[in-house]
Amino acid sequence: MSSASEKLASSINIGIFAKAEDLKKRLWFTLGALLVFRLGAHIPLPGVDSRILGEILNRNTGGILDYFNMFSGGSFKRMTIFALSIMPYITSSIIMQLLTVIIPTLGTLKKEGELGRRKINQYTRYGTVLLATFQGFGIAMFLESIHGTNGAAVADPGFFFRLTTVITLVTATLFLMWLGEQITARGVGNGISLIIFVGIVAAMPSAIAGLFELGRKGAMSPLAIMLILTMAVGLTAFIVFMERAQRRIIVQYPKRQVGNKMFGGEASHLPLKLNTANVIPPIFAGSLLSFPAFITGFASGHGPGWLQDVSIYLGHGKPLYLLLYVSLITFFCFFYTKHVFNPAETADNLKKYGGFVPGIRPGTNTAEYLDYVLTRLTVIGAAYLSLICAFPEILIAQYSVPFYLGGTSLLIVVNVTMDTVAQIQSHLLAHQYEGLIKKAKLKGR
Secondary structure, eight states: OHHHHHHHHHHHHHHHHHHHHHHHHHHHHHHHHHHHHHHHTTSBOTTBOHHHHHHHHHHTOSTHHHHHHHHTTTHHHHTBTTTTTTHHHHHHHHHHHHHHHHOHHHHHHHTTTHHHHHHHHHHHHHHHHHHHHHHHHHHHHHHHTOEETTEESBSSOSHHHHHHHHHHHHHHHHHHHHHHHHHHHHSSSOHHHHHHHHHHHHHHHHHHHHHHHHHHHTSSOHHHHHHHHHHHHHHHHHHHHHHHOEEEEEEEOOEEEETTEEEEOOEEEEEEETTTTTTHHHHHHHHHHHHHHHHHHHHTTTSOHHHHHHHHHTSTTOHHHHHHHHHHHHHHHHHHHHHHOOHHHHHHHHHHTTOBOTTSOTTHHHHHHHHHHHHHHHHHHHHHHHHHHHHHHHHHHHHOOOGGGSHHHHHHHHHHHHHHHHHHHHHHHHHHHHHHHHHHHHHHO
16 A cells, blocks of 8 residues: 555656756746846947947936836837837736727727737737837937037937837837737736836845945935835835735525535635735826836926926926826726726626625525625725835935836836746646546546
8 A cells, every 4th residue: 555655655756856947947937037037137228328328318207118128128218129028018918908998999899808809909019119209209309409518319319220220129028029929928917017126126136235335425314214115114024014915705505405415505715805906006197107218207208388287297296297197096006997897797706606795695696795805805905005005106206216116117027036936836726636647547447
């Protein structure tokens, strides 16, 4: 008996190890793809003097420049080929998701399964090209307007420089979009999220070093530095706690008799996350706000007076920016939650399989109850995300706290880490089940 048990354990371990090779390949592919992204983040745009550009950007830190720099992993400040990063694709995805609700034709297309999903993805890519072209042209015009103490940032401005800049930036954005899709399909984790995650993590050491440099120069007291670092650690712990929080709704299944045996009768639960929308609302809100701020920020000093006023009011930490930021986060919390969780569909599925919530009638009443609970959870989730993202914005504007220690960046880092670890665990669990199933089939023979 013991020898049989040892053979079973040995064969299961061998099966798990053999299957783990697939996970190793996925991990190596993910690391290799992210390494390509980091290498591209150091290839400069052709025709730009990086020294003059760095001199100007270092004098104008904060606001939209630092926001773009955070999501591009430092590529925007270095003005490399990945300066736009993946942001045009994210903005295009937001627009398409909103249009599927507004336009009935797109809403119908979305319900057509795989074919409809491919069509919507194709429209999203077209939108990415248009947005990247527009933003690339804005960057080209911005670069041509920069003049430092040692001359202009662009040695040979004109049509050819604008054309090559737009083509380079658009191509790089499409490459990152493709790279993210490859990571999702052949690697581990969500590719787009991991690209943003790696850019933020890569810049965190320099952000912490910059914080200590402020203390060394006397611009910030040691006590303030310790408070900021403690706040960052506390925010991280708070985010982990809130992201794991969920409301479990008890679901009861009735007993049924099949032949001489009784089946069912057990109780299960339906978990509803406190923050169903995850990190999507802050990214979507920041992406939408960055678009008008991108235009007004680059046009300030050259456009009319009202445009310069808008640029000032849309600065990070300003009341108008915070109001719009919190409003958009709240909107996308409800919008995305409704997008990913349908109470009526869930209630129908429970009714189909005989499940019911104790004290609630199956069908319409269950759907109304689920919607009632989900709405209140979303209110708490929206308040949590608004607090996490808005409060550090004030600290960034008032006390020059590095962007990478803000709420949005920490939220992205924590969520992507948790999601990636969960996917790795699910891969390992699947390998264990496959090993057990194969062994059971062998024994059955």
